[in-house]
Amino acid sequence: xxxxxxxxxxxxxxxxxxxxxxxxxxxxxxxxxxxxxxxxxxxxxxxxxxxxxxxxxxxxxxxxxx
Amino acid sequence: xxxxxxxxxxxxxxxxxxxxxxxxxxxxxxxxxxxxxxxxxxxxxxxxxxxxxxxxxxxxxxxxxxxxxxxxxxxxxxxxxxxxxxxxxxxxxxxxxxxxxxxxxxxxxxxxxxxxxxxxxxxxxxxxxxxxxxxxxxxxxxxxxxxxxxxxxxxxxxxxxxxxxxxxxxxxxxxxxxxxxxxxxxxxxxxxxxxxxxxxxxxxxxxxxxxxxxxxxxxxxxxxxxxxxxxxxxxxxxxxxxxxxxxxxxxxxxxxxxxxxxxxxxxxxxxxxxxxxxxxxxxxxxxxxxxxxxxxxxxxxxxxxxxxxxx
Numbered sequence: 489x490x491x492x493x494x495x496x497x498x499x500x501x502x503x504x505x506x507x508x509x510x511x512x513x514x515x516x517x518x519x520x521x522x523x524x525x526x527x528x529x530x531x532x533x534x535x536x537x538x539x540x541x542x543x544x545x546x547x548x549x550x551x552x553x554x
Numbered sequence: 555x556x557x558x559x560x561x562x563x564x565x566x567x568x569x570x571x572x573x574x575x576x577x578x579x580x581x582x583x584x585x586x587x588x589x590x591x592x593x594x595x596x597x598x599x600x601x602x603x604x605x606x607x608x609x610x611x612x613x614x615x616x617x618x619x620x621x622x623x624x625x626x627x628x629x630x631x632x633x634x635x636x637x638x639x640x641x642x643x644x645x646x647x648x649x650x651x652x653x654x655x656x657x658x659x660x661x662x663x664x665x666x667x668x669x670x671x672x673x674x675x676x677x678x679x680x681x682x683x684x685x686x687x688x689x690x691x692x693x694x695x696x697x698x699x700x701x702x703x704x705x706x707x708x709x710x711x712x713x714x715x716x717x718x719x720x721x722x723x724x725x726x727x728x729x730x731x732x733x734x735x736x737x738x739x740x741x742x743x744x745x746x747x748x749x750x751x752x753x754x755x756x757x758x759x760x761x762x763x764x765x766x767x768x769x770x771x772x773x774x775x776x777x778x779x780x781x782x783x784x785x786x787x788x789x790x791x792x793x794x795x796x797x798x799x800x801x802x803x804x805x806x807x808x809x810x811x812x813x814x815x816x817x818x819x820x821x822x823x824x825x826x827x828x829x830x831x832x833x834x835x836x837x838x839x840x841x842x843x844x845x846x847x848x849x850x851x852x853x854x855x856x857x858x859x860x861x862x863x864x865x
Contacts, residue, residue, distance in 0.1 A: 522804060522807075522808070525773055525774055525777045531565060531567075532774070532777060532778060534556070534566060534567065534568065534569050536556070548777060548785070549785060550614065550770075550773035550774075550785055551769055551770065551773060552785075552787025552788075552791070
């Protein structure tokens with residue numbers, strides 16, 4: 489399935505397999521979930537949220553450094 | 555079933571690892587505001603009529619604190635002035651200043667920008683490049699911390715502020731406890747707390763209303779409230795011992811989500827004993843160079859300048 493992924497200024501269409509959660513997606517793009525807030529279709533979601541075909545996922549980096 | 559523990563809304567935005575509590579956006583915002591206001595009351599951080607100087611960097615912590623303190627200003631409980639320090643960090647600070655100004659303007663809060671250059675004749679970038687190659691050079695955070703405290707104290711007096719409020723959060727405070735312990739700085743440990751105990755009326759009392767709120771929840775609060783925030787890391791922060799300690803605590807927190815709370819609670823219980831045994835009750839006079847309060851002949855800021863003159 490395809491989703492639109494926004495990380496900062498970068499926006500891309502990516503292909504991922506079914507039944508992936510936000511946490512799985514963060515692992516795929518190698519971003520620590522402790523450092524970000526994630527929005528799905530413009531609503532804040534938790535790590536366990538399922539990502540579905542056509543979703544717009546925005547990863548907002550909120551914590552930098554130590 | 556994932557639904558809000560308070561109202562049953564199925565759209566939750568947080569599942570707290572430390573307590574298991576699940577909250578929707580509205581209940582999370584409300585409960586976070588209530589927690590901060592409760593802590594302000596519990597620890598006696600503010601009194602009716604206080605004039606509060608808020609250190610407003612434009613980052614998430616200070617913008618959240620502005621949002622909450624403004625609710626007390628609107629109820630005529632306190633007076634509020636926001637002060638942004640321009641340390642002179644090229645390519646980083648400019649955006650934070652603009653964001654801080656926009657936030658203050660939006661709420662109708664008086665705002666001042668004060669610069670290292672204006673008070674010390676040089677920026678933090680100048681200070682670091684000047685000291686880059688010398689033996690015994692301290693990291694940027696040490697200089698920045700000393701000069702920032704000096705400015706806040708001076709401006710607070712000029713403005714007639716009765717309290718200085720900063721956005722230090724649970725992560726910051728836990729880092730301070732662990733790093734000072736690891737370095738054996740017991741004197742510094744005796745000074746860590748939610749409210750400073752002033753030894754001189756020339757020092758304005760400092761308060762930390764967000765001390766028990768984890769950094770991640772502050773970030774979630776500002777995104778949920780759609781506040782205008784400067785999300786960027788200081789270019790000097792990564793070189794600090796604090797950053798190393800912070801990474802270590804964050805890593806530990808993944809498997810032990812209550813570790814920051816227990817570190818803080820344990821420390822607060824020990825603090826009276828530490829103070830009794832190790833606090834040095836120096837007589838506070840004034841720096842013979844700048845007139846700021848100090849227990850020595852020269853304050854820390856002037857000591858740095860004197861060292862640079864003699865190098």
